[in-house]
Amino acid sequence: MPADLQVVDLRSVEPPLAESLAGLLSSVWPDSSQTFDERVAGLLHDWKSYAGPAQQFPRAFVVLEEGQPIAHAGLVPREVRAPGHAVTVGALGGVCARPDRRGQGLGVAVVQASFALVDEGVFPYVLFQNYRDYQPFYEKLGARVIDNRIYNSLAEDPQANPFWADVAMVYAGGNDWPEGDLDLGGPGY
Ligand SMILES: CC(C)(COP(=O)(O)OP(=O)(O)OC[C@H]1O[C@@H](n2cnc3c(N)ncnc32)[C@H](O)[C@@H]1OP(=O)(O)O)[C@@H](O)C(=O)NCCC(=O)NCCS
Structure with missing residues (x-):
């Protein structure tokens, strides 16, 4: 894990960091x-009044270089419903490295930090969508x-898949992933 990998608590993001993160994501x-402005507003306000379990607080793993983010992964709690039971998964999104810093292990670092929350028992699973090209990156x-x-x-068309990328993936550590239909209970991410 690089020394400058930081955990950003999304309940309280400072405005300058919200702007630089929004800049990375928008680029x-x-x-x-x-x-860009909607991203800044989202980072500042979306999770301000989070009232769920403290250990599952919404966060982002960010690699900073001279104060600027060069890699990011968002990992927020999301209650989903499998047949017969609800479960709070870690919802992973916004995984990226700045184009000029790719291939240096930063993407692996932020994703590994996210998956570690399953190994540590904070979330039972990390659930996300992605494109086929990146499937091997996550499988590794x-x-x-x-x-x-x-x-x-909750959607207008409740049967439609709220994910838009090619595949849905899960990191389950040693946990059994449930079979059957999965209600995201909200839009894809
Ligand atoms: C995906 C992404 C975050 C990877 O970041 P990165 O810092 O370049 O990745 P790393 O340097 O940590 O790469 C680690 C490994 O993943 C592999 N990898 C990276 N991108 C890959 C791709 N598109 N397909 C297959 N393998 C890939 C690398 O080859 C490397 O493997 P190796 O160590 O065995 O050679 C980066 O490519 C990115 O920002 N992409 C655009 C944003 C995006 O689409 N994100 C969503 C992905 S669902």
């Missing part, structure tokens, strides 16, 4: 529906593709 995903770190049908019971 990696320029076509996102979220504008112990994640696997899941084939549960995924839906959002």
Whole structure:
């Protein structure tokens, strides 16, 4: 783990860091529906009043270089429903390294830090979506593709898959991943 890998508590992000993180995310995903200002606002406010279990607090793993973020992974709690029971997973998103710093282990560092929360018993699973190209990147770190049908019971079309990328993946450590349909109970991330 690089020395400058930091845990950012999303309940209380300082405005300058929110701006530099939004800058990194907007440069990696320029076509996102979220504008720079919306990203800043989200980072400042979305999790301010989080009232869930303290150890599952919403966070981002960020590698900083001279105060600037060069890699990021967001890991926030998300209650999903498998047949017969609800479970709070770690929802992983926004995994990126600055284009000029790729191939230096930073992506692995922020994802490994996220998956470590499962090994430490904070979350039973880390659940995320991604594109086929990146599947081997996550598989090398112990994640696997899941084939549960995924839906959002709160959506206008509750049968539609709220994830938009090619595959859904999970890091489960030593835990058994449930079979059957999975209700994200909200939009994809
Ligand atoms: C995915 C991403 C974060 C990887 O970051 P990175 O810092 O370059 O990755 P690392 O240097 O830690 O790479 C570690 C390993 O992953 C491999 N890897 C990286 N990108 C890969 C890809 N697209 N396909 C397959 N393997 C990949 C590297 O080859 C390396 O493997 P090796 O050590 O065996 O050679 C980075 O490519 C990125 O920001 N991509 C754009 C954002 C994005 O699409 N993120 C979402 C992914 S779902």
